[in-house]
Amino acid sequence: MGIQITPSILNTDFSRLGEEISRISSADMVHVDVMDNHFVPNLTFGPSMVEALSRATDIPLDAHLMIEDADRNAPAYAEAGASSVTFHVEAAKAPIRLAREIRALGARASMALKPATPIEPYEDLLPELDMLLVMTVEPGFGGQKFLDLCLPKIRRARALMEKHGVETWLQVDGGVSLETIERCAEAGADVFVAGSAVYSAADPDAMVRQLKATAEAASPLV
């Protein structure tokens, strides 16, 4: 699949989301940050918004669920038309069952790790996952500073994927910009969320293409 850029609409004008998405036509997916004000101290969208967005764009939707009780709440986002559904392992009681349920509903199953959550206890789950998300900020808000301390975990996650021989995508999210994307790509990430870097640019679509070219040049995978 190569390098993918998935702009986050978290810091855009929520009254014009269709237009905001039309400004990033080079995006591989649109990253939709779902927050419930419990798992994180911020509140955004629910499944009905994901369903409306899936009607408004042909770009696949990448739903990042920062919500409690993922086992019960995540499947609704696959039913709403998200192409990829990411639950946080810290909010899931039965991550294997949940990943299988998401796949059975026709979406890609993805699991996220907060910065302080290690990958090693979950390495045997990798074959159940289409994507692993390593957070590079504490989840909850856009525009935060990239946490360099997450880079070794990205490297370890890529090594575990190679050990298990899986095709699981490795996504990074939080503070990704032209300044930080090279480090993530060198460490083995192949799917890059960028919110403020894309939408604060004068030309968001040109920024998507620039981020992709920068990651491709730094990646050992392409």
Ligand SMILES: O=C(CO)[C@H](O)[C@H](O)COP(=O)(O)O
């Ligand atoms: O999940 C998130 C925050 O919890 C967002 O996807 C992320 O922060 C994107 O915004 P930025 O690129 O501005 O950091």
Ligand SMILES: [Fe+2]
């Ligand atoms: Fe996110």
